[in-house]
Amino acid sequence: xxxxxxxxxxxxxxxxxxxxxxxxxxxxxxxxxxxxxxxxxxxxxxxxxxxxxxxxxxxxxxxxxxxxxxxxxxxxxxxxxxxxxxxxxxxxxxxxxxxxxxxxxxxxxxxxxxxxxxxxxxxxxxxxxxxxxxxxxxxxxxxxxxxxxxxxxxxxxxxxxxxxxxxxxxxxxxxxxxxxxxxxxxxxxxxxxxxxxxxxxxxxxxxxxxxxxxxxxxxxxxxxxxxxxxxxxxxxxxxxxxxxxxxxxxxxxxxxxxxxxxxxxxxxxxxxxxxxxxxxxxxxxxxxxxxxxxxxxxxxxxxxxxxxxxxxxxxxxxxxxxxxxxxxxxxxxxxxxxxxxxxxxxxxxxxxxxxxxxxxxxxxxxxxxxxxxxxxxxxxxxxxxxxxxxxx
Numbered sequence: 037x038x039x040x041x042x043x044x045x046x047x048x049x050x051x052x053x054x055x056x057x058x059x060x061x062x063x064x065x066x067x068x069x070x071x072x073x074x075x076x077x078x079x080x081x082x083x084x085x086x087x088x089x090x091x092x093x094x095x096x097x098x099x100x101x102x103x104x105x106x107x108x109x110x111x112x113x114x115x116x117x118x119x120x121x122x123x124x125x126x127x128x129x130x131x132x133x134x135x136x137x138x139x140x141x142x143x144x145x146x147x148x149x150x151x152x153x154x155x156x157x158x159x160x161x162x163x164x165x166x167x168x169x170x171x172x173x174x175x176x177x178x179x180x181x182x183x184x185x186x187x188x189x190x191x192x193x194x195x196x197x198x199x200x201x202x203x204x205x206x207x208x209x210x211x212x213x214x215x216x217x218x219x220x221x222x223x224x225x226x227x228x229x230x231x232x233x234x235x236x237x238x239x240x241x242x243x244x245x246x247x248x249x250x251x252x253x254x255x256x257x258x259x260x261x262x263x264x265x266x267x268x269x270x271x272x273x274x275x276x277x278x279x280x281x282x283x284x285x286x287x288x289x290x291x292x293x294x295x296x297x298x299x300x301x302x303x304x305x306x307x308x309x310x311x312x313x314x315x316x317x318x319x320x321x322x323x324x325x326x327x328x329x330x331x332x333x334x335x336x337x338x339x340x341x342x343x344x345x346x347x348x349x350x351x352x353x354x355x356x357x358x359x360x361x362x363x364x365x366x367x368x369x370x371x372x373x374x375x376x377x378x379x380x381x382x383x384x385x386x387x388x389x390x391x392x393x394x395x396x397x398x399x400x401x402x403x404x405x406x407x408x409x410x411x412x413x414x415x416x417x418x419x420x421x422x423x424x425x426x427x428x
Contacts, residue, residue: 037348040166040231040267041158042272043248045172049308051140051402053193053314059314059318061266061267061268061316062312062314063301063306063312063313063315064310064311064312064313064369065310065312065313065316065334066309066311066357066370067108067138067303067309067310067311067362067369067370067390067402068309068362068364068367068369068370069313069367069368069370069373070157071366071367071368071373071414072192072364072368072375073416074120074373074375075080075083075373075374075375075376075378075420075423077213078378078382078420079378079421080258080378080381080382080424080427080428081380081381081382081385081386081389081428082368082385082428083247083385083398083428084385084389084394085394086385086388086395086397087116087117087118087153087396087397087398087399088116088118088397088398088399088400088428089116089117089118089120089152089153089280089398089399089400089424090111090116090118090119090120090321090366090398090399090400090401090403091119091120091122091164091165091166091348091349091400091401091403092108092111092119092120092121092143092404093101093122093165093397093404094107094108094139094143095124095160095165095166096120096166096167096405097404097407098405099166099360100203100407100408100412101361101362101408101411102362102404102407103410103425104139105142105143105146105408107267107404107407108143108146109115109146110407111403111407112147112149112150112152113150114421114422114425115154115425116157116425117152117153117397118152118153118154118216118316118397118399119147119152119154120153120154120155120156120157120164120219120348120399121143121154121155121156121157122140122156122157122159122163122164122165122219123137123140123156123157123158123159123160123163123254124140124159124163124165124170125159125161125163125170125171125172125175125201126170126171126172126173127139127141127158127170127285128201128205129172129175129201131172131174131321132174132357134139137208140180143216143234143343144156144212144214145207147214148212148214152214153214153215153216154196154212154214154215154216155216155217155219155258155397156205156209156217156218156219156397157218157219157222158201158202158205158206158219158220158248159198159201159202159221159362160197160201160202160205160220160221160224160244161186161198161236162222162223162224162236162280163193163226164222164349166359167228167231168222168223168228169228169231171194173195175197176194177193178343180232180234182232182233182234183233184234184235185234185235185236185279185280186234186235186236186237187237187242187316188237188239188240188243190235191240192236192356195240195243195244195306198240198244198405199244199247200246200400202220202244202248202251203247203248203251203270203386204248206218206247206248206251206252207252207392209327210251210255215255215258216255217255217256217257217258217292217293217350218255218256218258219257219258219259219261219295220241220244220245220248220250220251220258220291221236221241221244221259222260223260223261223262223279223283223297224236224259224260224261224283224286224287225238225241225280225281225282225283225286226261226262226273226276226277226282227238227276230254233276234424235276235277235426237280237282238281238286238289238290240285241259241290242290245257245259245290245291248395256291256292256293256344257285257290257291257292257293257418258291258292258293258294258295258350259283259286259290259291259293259294259426260281260283260287260294260295260296260297260348260408261282261283261284261285261287261294261295261296261297262284262297262299262324263280263284263296263297263298263325263326265299265301265315265317265391266314266315266316267312268314268315269314270325270344271397272286274393275321282355283330284295284296284325288329292343292344293344293345293396294327294344294345294346294349294423295345295346295348295349296326296345296347296348296349296367296384297337297347297348297401298317298347298349298350298351298384299315299349299351299355300315300317300318300351300376300380300383301314301315301317301351301371301376302314302339302354302356302359302371302381303371304357305356305357306356306357307427311356311357311370311371313370313371317383323408325393329345330345330387330388330391330393333345333393333394334391334393338348339348345388345393345395345396346394346395346396346397346398347384347395347397347398347399348399348401349381349399349401350370350381350384350398350399350400350401350405351371351372351376351380351402352376352377352380352381352400352402352406352417352421353372353399353401353402353405353406353417354369354370354402354405355371355372356369356371356373361405363405363412363414364415365413365414367411368416371409372402374416374419374420375420377400377402377417377421377424378420378421378423378424381400381424381428384398385398385428390400402417403421405417406421
């Protein structure tokens with residue numbers, strides 16, 4: 037056989053080897069199906085020593101038609117232990133020399149009154165909740181260049197301002213006993229989805245982490261990253277971050293607590309009543325990275341970076357092909373039904389138990405959506421959450 041033919045066959049075999057897992061991870065489903073009440077029967081894994089909680093996104097609450105402070109008060113009435121709040125830089129510094137932390141002060145005050153522990157995301161460039169980018173316009177002479185790696189050398193002005201911002205936030209709130217950890221950036225070195233292709237360098241983020249530790253040496257630093265649950269997403273993520281590793285890899289190097297963002301199913305494309313979803317979360321070949329991460333955490337000695345792990349975002353709201361999750365009367369979106377709120381939680385708790393590790397927390401992602409659903413006459417998402425809290 038000629039060498040060219042051999043190479044072509046080898047390339048074809050490699051492509052087929054990649055295509056097969058991709059095909060098994062695609063799901064064509066009706067975008068919305070009837071509510072079934074299955075959440076009442078879904079098995080709830082015992083939480084053991086793992087605290088449960090939520091992340092709160094005031095901008096998402098407003099996008100869903102909710103009043104943010106009232107939404108937070110409604111959620112804080114539930115008996116969970118942990119809440120993640122965020123300092124959105126452009127809201128706190130709306131103009132040169134301005135300082136407006138009032139909204140965040142109210143959120144933290146409310147969490148303290150409710151007896152919750154708090155993880156405070158100090159950003160500053162990236163923070164959780166769409167659009168995940170919150171640099172004030174006056175802090176940049178020009179938009180960050182697409183495809184660029186944002187390094188200290190080329191973006192010294194932005195880094196200096198970012199370090200000042202995280203220092204100011206930590207110094208303001210470090211006297212609050214409710215705060216148990218600082219989160220630095222959000223999925224720190226990954227590109228911003230499909231919106232932006234620039235990325236923060238590890239050196240840029242390391243300088244922010246150092247500033248937080250200098251301002252408050254006594255509290256741990258959390259950094260989070262997206263755990264790819266399908267072959268196409270994992271391949272894209274590896275390719276786009278191959279020069280320094282993705283956010284989970286950098287979190288293991290820089291942080292005291294590694295936060296995993298876990299979304300088992302999300303929409304790719306919709307046509308009429310149908311959506312094509314990616315879901316490879318239960319495939320054996322998609323488990324290996326997560327197992328390695330948890331193994332390293334379980335094996336590390338006291339004080340080792342990355343020794344502690346929590347689920348920073350456990351999918352508990354739909355991830356469809358639009359920014360704001362749809363809410364259809366009497367229907368549940370296929371990417372996350374009420375029963376999936378419980379199933380995703382239980383899956384993650386089983387991960388930790390299988391590797392002899394007590395997770396530092398499990399934060400349900402989507403609490404604002406649950407309230408919006410309740411206002412539309414469907415309390416099932418909130419009731420699924422309440423069932424976990426009572427049964428776990």
